[in-house]
Each structure stands twice: as C-alpha cells, then as structure tokens.
Amino acid sequence: xxxxxxxxxxxxxxxxxxxxxxxxxxxxxxxxxxxxxxxxxxxxxxxxxxxxxxxxxxxxxxxxxxxxxxxxxxxxxxxxxxxxxxxxxxxxxxxxxxxxxxxxxxxxxxxxxxxxxxxxxxxxxxxxxxxxxxxxxxxxxxxxxxxxxxxxxxxxxxxxxxxxxxxxxxxxxxxxxxxxxxxxxxxxxxxxxxxxxxxxxxxxxxxxxxxxxxxxxxxxxxxxxxxxxxxxxxxxxxxxxxxxxxxxxxxxxxxxxxxxxxxxxxxxxxxxxxxxxxxxxxxxxxxxxxxxxxxxxxxxxxxxxxxxxxxxxxxxxxxxxxxxxxxxxxxxxxxxxxxxxxxxxxxxxxxxxxxxxxxxxxxxxxxxxxxxxxxxxxxxxxxxxxxxxxxxxxxxxxxxxxxxxxxxxxxxxx
Numbered sequence: 001x002x003x004x005x006x007x008x009x010x011x012x013x014x015x016x017x018x019x020x021x022x023x024x025x026x027x028x029x030x031x032x033x034x035x036x037x038x039x040x041x042x043x044x045x046x047x048x049x050x051x052x053x054x055x056x057x058x059x060x061x062x063x064x065x066x067x068x069x070x071x072x073x074x075x076x077x078x079x080x081x082x083x084x085x086x087x088x089x090x091x092x093x094x095x096x097x098x099x100x101x102x103x104x105x106x107x108x109x110x111x112x113x114x115x116x117x118x119x120x121x122x123x124x125x126x127x128x129x130x131x132x133x134x135x136x137x138x139x140x141x142x143x144x145x146x147x148x149x150x151x152x153x154x155x156x157x158x159x160x161x162x163x164x165x166x167x168x169x170x171x172x173x174x175x176x177x178x179x180x181x182x183x184x185x186x187x188x189x190x191x192x193x194x195x196x197x198x199x200x201x202x203x204x205x206x207x208x209x210x211x212x213x214x215x216x217x218x219x220x221x222x223x224x225x226x227x228x229x230x231x232x233x234x235x236x237x238x239x240x241x242x243x244x245x246x247x248x249x250x251x252x253x254x255x256x257x258x259x260x261x262x263x264x265x266x267x268x269x270x271x272x273x274x275x276x277x278x279x280x281x282x283x284x285x286x287x288x289x290x291x292x293x294x295x296x297x298x299x300x301x302x303x304x305x306x307x308x309x310x311x312x313x314x315x316x317x318x319x320x321x322x323x324x325x326x327x328x329x330x331x332x333x334x335x336x337x338x339x340x341x342x343x344x345x346x347x348x349x350x351x352x353x354x355x356x357x358x359x360x361x362x363x364x365x366x367x368x369x370x371x372x373x374x375x376x377x378x379x380x381x382x383x384x385x386x387x388x389x390x391x392x393x394x395x396x397x398x399x400x401x402x403x404x405x406x407x408x409x410x411x412x413x414x
Contacts (some may be wrong), residue, residue, distance in 0.1 A: 005150040008122045011327060012138040012145045014113075020132050022091040025375065028111055028130060029084040029093065031269040032385070038073035040105040041100075052098060059085040071106060071158065084271050108159050113313055114328045117162040118178065124157070125328040128321065129381035134373050137324055141316050143190050144323045161330060174214055175333045177222045180208075184226045185326050188233060189319055195313050198242050200322075200350065200412045203231060204405050207332065211340040226291040245409050249303075250296040252410055255402065256294075257286070259348065259393055273378035280359030302362030303414050307354075312369040317372055322350060341394065344403055348393060350413040353379055366387060 006269045036044070044056045059077045079085050083397065088095045095103050114129035116123045126133040161360060163178065184206075188199055200233075206229050213221045262278070268274055284298045311318075325331065325346055332342035356375050361367045383389065397403045 004153045006153045007120075008125050008149050008151050010149060011137065011324065012147055013133070013140065014124060014126065017126060017133055024091070024131060026131050026270070026272050027087070027091055029087050029091075031078075031082045031122060031381070033078070034076035034084055034105065035063075035072040035107045036074040036076060036105045037107075037177070038070045040103070041074040042109060043103060044134070045088055047099070049098065051094060055085050057096070059317075083303055087312045102184060106156065108157050109156050113157075115157040115159050116328075117159055117331055118330075119164055119166065121138065122159075123327070125324060127328065127384065128324065129378055129385060131373065131377045134377040134380075138317045138373065138376065139319045139369060140320060143316060144320050144327075146327075150401050151198060157272050163330070163333075165167065171221050172185075172217070172341055174219055175212070175220065176219065178330065180223055180226055181332055181339075182326060182330070184230065185331060186323055187230075189322050189326065189413070191233065194233075194321075195327050196319055197412050197414070198239075200240075200347065201245065201409050202229075202238055204340075204347070204408045204412075205238075207339050207343040208262055208405050211338055247413050248410050249300045249414070250292060252414070253296055253352070253355065254292055255407075256351055259396070260352055260355065262389070262392065262396070268380045268382055272374055273382040276356055276360060276375045279363040280356045283359040283363030286359075291311050299358060300386060306361035306366050307358045310337055310361065314369065314372070315365075317369070317376075318350065318353070320403045321353070321376060322346065325349065327372075337394070341403070342379060344397060344408060345390065347411055348397075349384070352383070354414075 003348070029178055041060070041062075043058055047053055047056055059079075061077055062074050063072055073227055076084055076086070084093075088097070093104070095106070101109065112126045112133050114125050125223050126137070128134045128137065132225065163175065164170075165176055165178050168391045174181070185203060188203055188206075188222055191199060194202070206225070209225060209229075210222055213219065213225065268277075283302060284295050331346060334342050338344070353376060357367065357372060360371060360375060364371060394403075397407075
C-alpha cells in the first residue's frame, strides 16, 4: 500500500520557496516571541547536552498565562538583542543542527507557512514577513496562480482555521459564500484591464452592496450580485464613475501618517522597518514644525516624480501582495468583522505600504524592487503579525467615522 495522501491547494510560488537560512537578511529568529508546544517542551526537558541543556534551562520557560494551550505551552525568552538564544554565530539554529528538524517546535517548523482547511481541502500559503517568500511571491510579473496537488498526510501543520461552508449553522452568514467571494475578489484584483486603484475602488463599491444585503438579511443574494458585477466589470461601464472620484493628498497623508505613527510609538523591534520608516520621514521632510500642506505638496511631488514612474511597470508587486493577502487571510471572512470591515482592513494595509513607499521614493529619488521588497517584508513583520495594533486601527477608523467607501476611495486614489 502506498503512502496516504491528501488534497492541497497552494499558490505556485510555494513550489519555489526554500528557507535560505544564514543567507537571510532578516531572520525570523530575531524580534519575535517563540512559542513552544507541549510535545516539544517535553523533548527539551529530556535533553542531556553540554551546549543545549543550559540554554533550555535558562531560556525555555513554561507559559504561566491562563489562556495558554498545547501549542503555546512554553516560550523561548529572547536575549537582550531580541535574538533567539539558540541562534549560533552563523545565524543557524543550534537545536536543529544538533538534534534535527524533529526537535523544532511546531511554530519553528511551519513558519512562514500559513495553513487553513476549507471544505476538507488543505490550503497552504505563506506570510510576506519572510524576505525569501516576499521575493518569490511578489516579483512574479505573471501574477499569482494556484495549483491543486496531493501530499503525504504526515507533513506537520498548524491549522489556523478549519471551515466547512456547507455547515447548516452558516446558512444565513456570508461565510457560506466564502469560496465565491474569494474567487470574485482575486479575479478582480488580477484584472489588468483596470489600474490597481480602480480595481480596489470597484471592489469596495461591490462589498458595500454585499454588506447592505447582509444587513437586510438577504445573504443568499450574494451569488446573484457577484454574477451581475462580473458582467459590469467586463463591459467597463464603471470607468466614468471612477474618474470622477477626487484625489485628496492632504487628507490621505494626514490620516495614514497618524495610523503609521501609532505603530511606531507602540515600539518597533524590526531594524529594517525602522530604516524604511526613517527614510519615509526624511523623503517627505516630516519634521515637528513642518506644516501639513507643505508635507502634502512634497508627498504629491514624490508620488508624481518618483513613485508613479516605477509603479507604472511594477504594479504587479502590489497586486501579488493583495492576492496573497486575500488567500491566506480567508478574505473577506474574519472574526467579528463585517464584509466591509474586512475590505477596510485590506485597504489600510495597501495604503500604509503605498504611503511608506512614496516617502521612500522621495528620499531615494526613485524605487527599486529591492527597496519595495524590504518595505513590504518589514511592514508585514511589524504590522501584519500585531493583532492588537490592527484592532486599534479598526477602532480608530470607526470612532472617526472613516469606515466609509468615500474615505476608502480617498486612501486608494492618488
């Protein structure tokens, strides 16, 4: 009898991804808390090794928080420079070198992979907080495509979400149409007959409509709406309404700068993101005494002269980022959030990346793919993995009544 297999859906870039270890310019073993699952903790307790035993005793500590589970039973205390104590001078893991991969915790084995199960099919993608993933996923000019494959069932995974959309309990909830919503969103994001900002604004208009139907208790209208809008997008009749949306640099920059500052003042350990943020500030000459109007003018100039010329031929990088975001996050379904809230959160990620890149373009008098990868990767490491910050941003938008399509269009269009 052959090995037992399971069905799996993956973006094609996963075939080309391989950890580059000590060559990596931003190791995942620096700056993050490392969770240790119960099984791995028990293995570490039994290790008798002159190098590893003292490290385990000093740095691997039981998690005393009440809400811990099997997956975060213990944690590795980082050193003062935020490095994992198991990293050697060649930036390789001492535990793996001496004991093999089976001694790595679930988190260390699976990062940067993200796993969900939808209707019994395992989906594996990856987070852009890994520099090598960011390169192989984002720099593909052809766009992200998906493959159905089979793999042995014994491969280790940490499953983030396991959803059966056919469950009768979901009958009157949008999650019932997760598959259709995701396919529609990815097709629109990859529709290069429209500029990326146009695709994002159309997406918002459509999600506004979806949300209205959900509030009216008409969830089952979603497939019909998807069919209608697919035709409208194809015939191009929305173009006129898109061109009439005004561009408001000052509001865009002021709001996004406030949101970016919020993360900065929470404390950032990523040196790469601090470097990007610092060049963004310098590129727009954002000083304490600078007037918003003056910064707005510099922002507009940096966009027109340095950002736009690069993005005219490299917009696919941001398209790929958004497609991956949709796939790995099960967009537009997220905990306690409406369909439109999920859309707003994606737009905030996109807009903050764009804001940072415009400032950086002003500083460097242009952009390169290396600079864009550096920003997106360090941004993902700093922002995407910080749920507390993301929840705070969503709250800020609601309190200020910025959670409307009108505001989203202002953030999107330059």
